[in-house]
Amino acid sequence: MHMDEMLKESLDGFDSLWQRVTRRPENAPPPPPGAGSQEDVLLGLIHEETCAAAYAAALARMFSGDSRAMLQKHAAGAKHHLRRLRAEYYIATGVSGGTNEDCRALAGKLPGLRAVLLQARDLADRYERAADRADSPELKEALLAFAADERRQARELRSLLIESF
Numbered sequence: 001m002h003m004d005e006m007l008k009e010s011l012d013g014f015d016s017l018w019q020r021v022t023r024r025p026e027n028a029p030p031p032p033p034g035a036g037s038q039e040d041v042l043l044g045l046i047h048e049e050t051c052a053a054a055y056a057a058a059l060a061r062m063f064s065g066d067s068r069a070m071l072q073k074h075a076a077g078a079k080h081h082l083r084r085l086r087a088e089y090y091i092a093t094g095v096s097g098g099t100n101e102d103c104r105a106l107a108g109k110l111p112g113l114r115a116v117l118l119q120a121r122d123l124a125d126r127y128e129r130a131a132d133r134a135d136s137p138e139l140k141e142a143l144l145a146f147a148a149d150e151r152r153q154a155r156e157l158r159s160l161l162i163e164s165f
Contacts, residue, residue: 041130042089043097048123049085051103053078055116062109067160074116074153081146088139110164117157124150 036044056075060068089097106112127147134140 038130038133038135039089039092041126041133042085042092045123045126045130046082046085046089046097048119048126049078049082052116052119052123053082054103055106055112055119058106059109059112059116062112067163070156070160074120074157077149077153081149084142084146088142092135110161113157113161113164117154117161120150120154120157124148124154 053075056071056078060071060075063071086096089095106115124147127143127150131140131143131147134143
């Protein structure tokens, strides 16, 4: 079975499942933009970094030389962020969270690079927003440092994508 067919088959029925999972009670007001506890924000970032690490590692296997090394460095950076986020989540909740995350499969080299580039840009924005709401100066400092890492990685990924043409 071709990879695109496997991905399509695995996503069949996802929309109806997602609607059931995210359905709000009929009379419930919509949540305000940016709502969510610090713990919810950390869990979301944990998921994104888990996928970022998986995507970069998968892309590294599609490249060679300096490109492979850059993508492996990106995966290692995501894993570093992930460890710190999981520690902060544990400090806040006493629960180890964010394991066994599902991430979409990458479709190929160029679409994969674009997806990882866009994800790095989005993560930088999310880290900056989370830093504005952080309860501790240490967490705020870490989140702002992660945002800067993601912006740097996005620039590197953009260069790699341009060089791939």
